[in-house]
Amino acid sequence: MKICPIISATAWQDRLPHDAAALQQSWAYGAAVEAMGREVFRAEITDQGLTLGVAQVLLRRLGRFGLVGLMSRGPIWCGEVDASLRSAALRGLRAALPGQGARLLLATSEEPDQAGLMPLYTAAHMAEVDLSAGPRAARQAFHGKWRNRLVKAEAARLRVQTSRDPDTLVALIEREAEQQRHKRYRSLPGRFIANWVRNDPCGFRIYRALMGNQPVAEMLFLDHAPGVTYQMGWSSGAGRTLSAHHLLLWLAIQDFADIGRLRMDLGTLDTVTAPGLARFKLGAGAKVRRLGQTGLVLPGVPWPGGQGRATSVGRAQ
Numbered sequence: 001m002k003i004c005p006i007i008s009a010t011a012w013q014d015r016l017p018h019d020a021a022a023l024q025q026s027w028a029y030g031a032a033v034e035a036m037g038r039e040v041f042r043a044e045i046t047d048q049g050l051t052l053g054v055a056q057v058l059l060r061r062l063g064r065f066g067l068v069g070l071m072s073r074g075p076i077w078c079g080e081v082d083a084s085l086r087s088a089a090l091r092g093l094r095a096a097l098p099g100q101g102a103r104l105l106l107a108t109s110e111e112p113d114q115a116g117l118m119p120l121y122t123a124a125h126m127a128e129v130d131l132s133a134g135p136r137a138a139r140q141a142f143h144g145k146w147r148n149r150l151v152k153a154e155a156a157r158l159r160v161q162t163s164r165d166p167d168t169l170v171a172l173i174e175r176e177a178e179q180q181r182h183k184r185y186r187s188l189p190g191r192f193i194a195n196w197v198r199n200d201p202c203g204f205r206i207y208r209a210l211m212g213n214q215p216v217a218e219m220l221f222l223d224h225a226p227g228v229t230y231q232m233g234w235s236s237g238a239g240r241t242l243s244a245h246h247l248l249l250w251l252a253i254q255d256f257a258d259i260g261r262l263r264m265d266l267g268t269l270d271t272v273t274a275p276g277l278a279r280f281k282l283g284a285g286a287k288v289r290r291l292g293q294t295g296l297v298l299p300g301v302p303w304p305g306g307q308g309r310a311t312s313v314g315r316a317q
Helices: 009-015 027-035 083-096 135-140 144-155 166-183 190-199 237-241 244-258 275-283
Strands: 002-005 039-047 050-061 066-072 102-108 117-121 125-130 159-163 204-211 214-224 227-235 263-268 287-290 294-297
Touching: 002 083, 009 027, 009 039, 009 050, 027 039, 027 050, 027 190, 027 214, 039 083, 050 083, 066 083, 083 102, 083 294, 125 135, 125 275, 135 244, 144 244, 144 275, 159 244, 166 190, 166 204, 166 214, 166 227, 190 204, 204 244, 214 237, 214 244, 227 244, 237 244, 244 263
Parallel strands: 066 102, 227 263
Antiparallel strands: 002 039, 039 050, 050 066, 102 294, 117 294, 125 263, 125 287, 159 204, 204 214, 214 227
């Protein structure tokens, strides 16, 4: 087995499966993190000349003590890969992380049954809307009450805009930051969004609902083909009364399905601390994806039957 570093966006896209839609494993995500001063390690995993998958790992240096890597929703596997190979690949990735000293690798897999991890945190559940069958099928998946609120919003005198205007984005980030403080939750920092937009000015879209000239609701989507992620939103009291977010989400579903996006990630489902938001996501027809537990990659875990296999580091692509 070989772990071959990937250093170009073209090489990454060439090896990424056509249906790989996780934000955290997109090149643009890593580029935005790099612009914040963090290191990112990307690699292709091969065995006997065949590509098994690719992985993107965020790195944090610990001085002379070594480093910690964080791999969210990876590796992205290219088809069915045997559990023993997956386990070996994780160990290989850990060993291939650059630098001196100890190397720790924390991983949250896309699938719930990733072998080779010592569990540390329980699995998260994500809400995802299937866009692959088109807007009509997506609307048919809406729950009855959710669809009724959408009809109410469609009948309201709301003016909807889509925008990639930087000033509009800054205003939304500020509103959402205030909302975070008020509701006591955390999201990706505004610096991350700013770097994403700087790296890819066409990789985002803001949907705004206005009454007159005043915004009453906004939603920000990050575009990372073949997936799209709902990243942040804001609503005034009037926007909530008019169910403006129902209208904005429906328009976004139509637009992104029409340009061939396969999956829309609405984020984590938290029925304990945010039950209303969870109902909104599920009502929009989102399916639940259970991720794997977040765990620590253990070195030297034997193969089944006591057999091992060497892992080497290949040349950068």
